[in-house]
Every structure is written in C-alpha cells, then in structure tokens.
Amino acid sequence: MYRYHLGYSKQDARDAAVDMLRRVGVPRPEELSRRYPHELSGGLRQRVAIAMALACGPKLVIADEPTSALDVTIQAQLLELIKELQGDHGLATLLISHDLGIVSKLADTVMVMYAGRPVEYSSVKDLFDRPLHPYTESLLYARPRKGSQESLRPIAGTIPNLLELPSGCTFHPRCFKTQALCTTEAPALKEWRRGQLAACHFPAELKGISLREKYTDATAAAKLAEHGNAPDGKEPLLRVKNLSKQFNLAPLFPDRLMGRLRSLHAVDDVSFVLSTERTLGVVGESGCGKTTLAKLILRLVPADEGEVWYSGRDILRLPSGQVRALRKEIQAVFQDPFSSLPPRMTVRQILSRPLRIHFQMRGTELQDRLAYLLTAVGMGTEHLDRYPHEFSGGQRQRLAISRALASVPKVIIADEPVSSLDVSVQAQVLNLFSELRHNWGFNMIFVSHDLSVIYQISEDVLVMYGGKIMEHGPTAEVFKDPLHPYTKLLIEAALEPDPHTPVAANRLKGEPMTPINPVGGCRFASRCPIAEDMCRDTTPQLEEKRPDRRVACLKV
Missing domain, CATH: 3.40.50.300 (P-loop containing nucleotide triphosphate hydrolases)
Incomplete structure (x- = not known):
C-alpha cells in the first residue's frame, strides 16, 4: 500500500506499516507484521484489514460486515477502535451490517x-x-x-x-x-x-x-x-469426565534448536453433565475449545484422555463397529449449511440415507417419513428433488436439522447453527429448535458465541476459556449474577440493539490466550481485572461455590 500508492521506500514502507498496526491496536506489531494472515486470529485479521484501509489516509471507509463472524469481545474492541479513528482522522464510515447491536452503537443515521x-x-x-x-x-x-x-x-x-x-x-x-x-x-x-x-x-x-x-x-x-431453574434431579443423559485433547504444532526455530515440542491444549480436563430434558449452552470466544469439545463427543476427533458416558457406556471406548448405532442416537447440526449438505445429492437422497441405514425403510413407508420430516421443519414435499444450492441459507439449515432428526436422536449437538444467518432467519431457526425439542423430546448441546442466543435456547450454560471451563450453572442465574470475572466481562461486552444503552466501560481487553504449552495458574489471569499473584501461580479447580454453580476462580 505505502510503496505502490505513496511511493515509499521498502524500509520506510515497513516502518509505516508497523506504526499503523500499532495505531489500530495490534499487539507486538514488529513480530506480527512478519506473519501470514492464517497465523492470526479473526480479531487480529480484522484489525489488519482496518490498517490497510487507513494506510493511504482516506476520507471515507466502507465497512462491509466488519464484525459478522467475530466474538462479542472482539466486536466491542473494533467498535471502540473505529470510533477512535473517526475522531482522530475525521473519518466518515459507511457501515453495512445485519447486526443491529453494531448498528445501534456505531451509526448516526x-x-x-x-x-x-x-x-x-x-x-x-x-x-x-x-x-x-x-x-x-x-x-x-x-x-x-x-x-x-x-x-x-x-x-x-x-x-x-x-x-x-x-x-x-x-x-x-x-x-x-x-x-x-x-x-x-x-x-x-x-x-x-x-x-x-x-x-x-x-x-x-x-x-x-x-x-x-x-x-x-x-x-x-x-x-x-x-427461566433456567436448577436441575430437578433427573438422571444425567450424558456425562463427560476429564476430557482432554492436545494438538501437536510445528515447532518454531528456537524450539527446534532446544528440542522442545509445541502442543495446543484445545480441551483440557473438561467435565460436565447433560441432564434429560435440558439444553446445555456452551459459550466462549474463538479458540476456547467449544467446537473441539463438540467433535470429541461426536467422535469426529479422537480424545487423548477422559470419558464420555452415554446409556451406561463410555462411547470413547466403543469399537468402530458399534459407532454407527451411536450415530443414530447422537446427531449434529453444523455451523455452515452451505458446506454441511452434500452438493451432489438431492434432498430426497440426503434424508433417505439415515432412514435406510438405521431403519431399513423402503417404498411408501420411506416416502411418508420424508414428507413428515420436511413438514416438521416447515418445508414441503415439493423440495424433495431439489439440490442444496437451490435453497436459501435458512432453508438449508432447516434441511440440516431435518437430516439430524431423521434417526430420531436423543441428543443433538448444534455447533454455531445460526451464526451465519440473518436476523429474521435466525429467529425462525431458533423458534424451530424450541418447537422441535418440545415435540420430539431430544436434548441439546448448543454451541454459540452469541450470548443472547444462548439465553434464548438453553437452560444451563458452560463458559469456556483457553480450553477449560470457567463457569457452569443454570443460564438465568449465570446471566443474572455471574461469578467468574470472565463471565461477567463477556456478558457486559455483548452489544444490545439499543442506541440508548452505552457500551460497557469495563470491557474485556486483549486477545484470547492460546493454550500452547500452558504453565500453571489461571488461564484468564493475563486479562483479568482482579487477578493477583496467586492467580498466576495457582491453577484454580472447578468447584461448586453455590448450589448448582461451579466456578474455577480463586477469588470467588
């Protein structure tokens, strides 16, 4: 940008780029300026994009969905950054967004x-x-x-x-x-x-x-x-005990010299229970381990340690021949309906497959069941012979839900199923989940970074950070009176679609920690406003601080 548009020398352009990265809040700009985009988090990539847009001193910046896929904390940081840049540079911004919270806090008209x-x-x-x-x-x-x-x-x-x-x-x-x-x-x-x-x-x-x-x-x-009263003593349907997963990373040059390995602790000693007739929401920033946790339970990724008990069996120890029966009872709905449905199969073929495999349905019985599944998600038999690309995003997600329901599961794990959808379509899908859960009687683990969605859909909530659980309890109680500092700041960071509500002054600052070769201490200590020396030295255990409220914090 600096060399081609402003004619800077190579060294001057590098110095100017580092300075601009520093001005938009990129930590360690000298180091990060030498990295490739895929090595940065979503929030950092967006800051770099803003730095590129500002490099030539424009009077107008057109921001097209700048925060649509970002966590609430990163959204709040970028919102503050754009406001600061508007004041410092006299910058006009044309914001394009379907996020009413962002619009209410940033726009004037x-x-x-x-x-x-x-x-x-x-x-x-x-x-x-x-x-x-x-x-x-x-x-x-x-x-x-x-x-x-x-x-x-x-x-x-x-x-x-x-x-x-x-x-x-x-x-x-x-x-x-x-x-x-x-x-x-x-x-x-x-x-x-x-x-x-x-x-x-x-x-x-x-x-x-x-x-x-x-x-x-x-x-x-x-x-x-x-809303979300404490569990009523029903038997646990699914019990996760001490679940852990590490990914080995390519060592950096100094690590190779010293013979050190780099390991990402994506999920670290996670334990919780999913009770019958409950929905458990799992919330946290990007990289906290939410999706990896879902994949471990589904056996899409092998676990390193731990147990997942379902129907009296540790499903992580099941032989491969018995996994198909498990798939029948534990189904998934994924984030992206554009890639989760096979593009070369019609709706009839997509929905018929689980019915043929698990129930050996054929003929009239199969056709009647297909019609029933489509009706359940608000669609009709006229859609049976169409391909996924012929549907809107909301319709595709309805088809993904219908496919998950086909085997009549007892548990559905939904990983960010509405994050890519517009507001009105999101409302349709959330209402559909609530209605189907009541009519079909399945239980859910609902993964999301949107706190308002978690409150809308779940009775219990699990808050994750750096691969560990920070807080776990009934949703209403956690939202009303969060005990862990991270939970409190996460809730405050959520942007309400109301221009009269100010952005939280005590916002969550900095980038989420990446648990690569983590040492002792609380993983949130580097960003915690009340952290003390003991927090950096002693690892807090997830303990019951109140009835049905578990918290991993030394100061609670």
Whole structure:
C-alpha cells in the first residue's frame, strides 16, 4: 500500500506499516507484521484489514460486515477502535451490517434496505425507538435479547427473487399490516416525521408509541429468575469426565534448536453433565475449545484422555463397529449449511440415507417419513428433488436439522447453527429448535458465541476459556449474577440493539490466550481485572461455590 500508492521506500514502507498496526491496536506489531494472515486470529485479521484501509489516509471507509463472524469481545474492541479513528482522522464510515447491536452503537443515521430498495431512513435513535416501516419493526422484534426468553417473532416467508419482484410494495407478501393499496401501488420514500423517511403507505408507528417502551418489561427480573431453574434431579443423559485433547504444532526455530515440542491444549480436563430434558449452552470466544469439545463427543476427533458416558457406556471406548448405532442416537447440526449438505445429492437422497441405514425403510413407508420430516421443519414435499444450492441459507439449515432428526436422536449437538444467518432467519431457526425439542423430546448441546442466543435456547450454560471451563450453572442465574470475572466481562461486552444503552466501560481487553504449552495458574489471569499473584501461580479447580454453580476462580 505505502510503496505502490505513496511511493515509499521498502524500509520506510515497513516502518509505516508497523506504526499503523500499532495505531489500530495490534499487539507486538514488529513480530506480527512478519506473519501470514492464517497465523492470526479473526480479531487480529480484522484489525489488519482496518490498517490497510487507513494506510493511504482516506476520507471515507466502507465497512462491509466488519464484525459478522467475530466474538462479542472482539466486536466491542473494533467498535471502540473505529470510533477512535473517526475522531482522530475525521473519518466518515459507511457501515453495512445485519447486526443491529453494531448498528445501534456505531451509526448516526441508518438506511434500511429490502429487496434492493430503501424502505426507511432516519437517525439511529428514531429508528430503534419509533420505526415507521413494518420491515424495520419486524427486524427489531426478530433479534434475541439478553434476559429474554420469549418466543421470537420471525418474518414470514423469504426475500423475493429480484428478477421477479411482486407488484406494489415489495414487502407486502410478508407484511403483517398489508392492505389492498400495498399490493398494487409501490410506495415512495417520503418524510413522515422530521428527518425520518419511510417507503410505506401505512407507517407502523405514528401514534407516538415507543418500540423501546414495548421492550421494557417491569417483570423482567421475575422472568429472569423463573427461566433456567436448577436441575430437578433427573438422571444425567450424558456425562463427560476429564476430557482432554492436545494438538501437536510445528515447532518454531528456537524450539527446534532446544528440542522442545509445541502442543495446543484445545480441551483440557473438561467435565460436565447433560441432564434429560435440558439444553446445555456452551459459550466462549474463538479458540476456547467449544467446537473441539463438540467433535470429541461426536467422535469426529479422537480424545487423548477422559470419558464420555452415554446409556451406561463410555462411547470413547466403543469399537468402530458399534459407532454407527451411536450415530443414530447422537446427531449434529453444523455451523455452515452451505458446506454441511452434500452438493451432489438431492434432498430426497440426503434424508433417505439415515432412514435406510438405521431403519431399513423402503417404498411408501420411506416416502411418508420424508414428507413428515420436511413438514416438521416447515418445508414441503415439493423440495424433495431439489439440490442444496437451490435453497436459501435458512432453508438449508432447516434441511440440516431435518437430516439430524431423521434417526430420531436423543441428543443433538448444534455447533454455531445460526451464526451465519440473518436476523429474521435466525429467529425462525431458533423458534424451530424450541418447537422441535418440545415435540420430539431430544436434548441439546448448543454451541454459540452469541450470548443472547444462548439465553434464548438453553437452560444451563458452560463458559469456556483457553480450553477449560470457567463457569457452569443454570443460564438465568449465570446471566443474572455471574461469578467468574470472565463471565461477567463477556456478558457486559455483548452489544444490545439499543442506541440508548452505552457500551460497557469495563470491557474485556486483549486477545484470547492460546493454550500452547500452558504453565500453571489461571488461564484468564493475563486479562483479568482482579487477578493477583496467586492467580498466576495457582491453577484454580472447578468447584461448586453455590448450589448448582461451579466456578474455577480463586477469588470467588
């Protein structure tokens, strides 16, 4: 950038690059400037991308989904960074995002688009408090919120094909306030309130009722206490004991000289119980071991140590011939519906396979079961002979859920199943999980970095950091009164979609630790605001500090 656009010499360009990396908050910029992108975490890669965008001193930066796949802590850090750069450089930012939390904290004005057209334009506070367009209001209602487990209100239907737009208002087939005029005449974008424009014949909020007031619930504290009560003594369905997994890494040059090995302790001595009729949420930053834990339980990755007991058997010790029967009872839904479905198979072939293998279904019985599985996830038999690429992301995730249900499992492990989906589609899938769990009676381990999603879906929560469990307990109690400093900062870092709510002052700083050859002490000590010398020397054990509340902290 510096050499080609500004004509810097090689050394001057290197010095300028290191300085810019330092200004955007990259730690050890001299060292990291010599690394390749795949060697950096998601948060660091995004900081490098911001440094590249600022290198030539632009007046405008277009940020297209800059935080969509990042943890809440990294989102908060990048949000603060962009605000600082706006003040220091007089920078204008065009932010493109489906994350309402980021929009509410960073934007001054907002334009909402639907099917290629603007449907509302206003200040951020007016838009979140008193939206005019029904689509805007539906988006705000569709997002899960911390401290609320009420059923989400997804937007019916799907976005129309841009080559075959409906007549009149493009949103009218999905709108809950459609009238005859909406189906024939396209509304113009016009000013309904001072500074607030909407393309709607019948704006949603002209009576002065604040949408923010609708979200204010005087009984929220009582609902919070009711949700996720302690386990009721039911028998554990799945018990994980002292589970560990290490990955050997290529040694660096100094390590090779000294004959040292580098080992990543991805999951380190993890123990927990999944009780019947419960959903366990697993939450933490990237690299904390969530996905590896899920893969260990599914036997997709071999464990180094530990046990996983299910139906009176340690499933890690099962011979390979018995694993197929295990697959029938423990199924998975993965993060990316675009890659988790085989692209060369039709829906009929994808869903038929587990039915043929596990139940030997054929003929009419098989076809009836296929129809039942599709109906259960809100789809129809007309989809049976289509390929995965012919569906939207939300529909693909519904098919992935249907495939998981085909074997009638007792446990479903869902690894970030909604992180790549838009707000409205996310609401549909979360509601679907809740409905299916009630109707089918399966139990879930739900992995996510989104705290509002975890609260929405789970009764118990497991907080991981650096391959270890930091806190474990009933979801409502953990959210209401977190005991571990990491849990507290993680909850505070989550961005609420409300421009009136300030970003937490005591945010979680620094990069998550990577447990490569970890030494003794608490793994969170380097980022903990209350850490003392004993925290760096003594490894805390996961202990029950309160009834049904386990915490690994020396100061609790």
